[in-house]
């Protein structure tokens with residue numbers, strides 16, 4: 090859409106796992122677009138969130154955390170993050186101020202320096218730490234001499250976030266908006282629904298189990314009564330995992346389904362009938378179709 094002196098830009102949110110990228114995306118967009126959990130490697134693909142500030146459309150790219158990948162899915166996730174960075178006009182590197190300069194964050198800074206991409210650094214989770222620690226961290230980041238700007242933010246409380254957004258908006262090039270001004274994301278509803286269930290699964294399952302699961306929305310049927318019936322499959326890799334996901338007398342799956350359904354009803358503003366099916370598919374993480382479904386490169 091072209092509008093007078095409209096401006097538009099892509100901003101990639103990069104960072105190690107769990108630093109708060111998705112929380113920040115949701116905060117700047119003002120809606121829950123990307124799922125958030127206390128576990129690392131929650132986000133598996135690039136998620137677009139669109140923020141309007143006056144005549145500027147900022148298209149934020151939430152990305153999977155960057156770390157040393159070992160398996161195919163992890164490689165594809167990390168590749169999705171780097172490809173978002175390549176596509177973006179600006180890069181915001183998020184650091185968890187409470188965790189400090191972890192190995193993953195340091196490695197990421199080195200790589201960004203190698204690529205010589207101008208980068209803004211945002212120290213997140215400042216609500217968790219005391220000013221002296223924050224100052225120490227800021228000064229060690231400043232000695233890098235690499236970042237164009239430093240912001241201290243809390244994606245959770247919103248502290249400092251609008252200063253960061255304003256800085257980004259200033260640098261937006263003139264150009265037409267790429268999305269209608271009231272659009273918040275381009276994530277298809279079927280995928281958003283699967284992500285919501287995955288979030289509940291991540292929150293309710295312990296240890297490594299969440300990483301052995303994947304969700305796909307198989308059916309989406311409008312009902313005559315105005316509601317919608319959504320059928321989703323939860324893929325696990327072993328029968329023993331299926332037993333845990335289902336739980337004793339189906340209690341676990343019921344509980345996951347019921348919280349997911351509540352959130353879906355709020356999102357869709359209507360009755361949702363959610364049916365979750367658990368299937369063992371030993372090799373889901375080695376099948377190209379799953380990568381295609383969630384927009385990842387199988388051969389990354």
Ligand SMILES: Nc1nc2c(ncn2[C@@H]2O[C@H](COP(=O)(O)OP(=O)(O)OP(=O)(O)O)[C@@H](O)[C@H]2O)c(=O)[nH]1
Pocket residue numbers: 104105106107108109110111112113124125126127128129130131132133152153154155213214215216217242243244245246
């Ligand atoms: N206290 C505090 N917690 C935060 C803040 N931002 C994010 N968190 C929490 O940090 C955890 C991880 O947040 P996410 O937004 O999922 O982090 P992420 O970087 O997207 O993580 P991955 O997708 O796994 O790479 C969640 O428990 C959030 O609630 C913050 O500013 N303050």
Ligand SMILES: [Mg+2]
Pocket residue numbers: 110111112123124125131132152153154
């Ligand atoms: Mg995330």
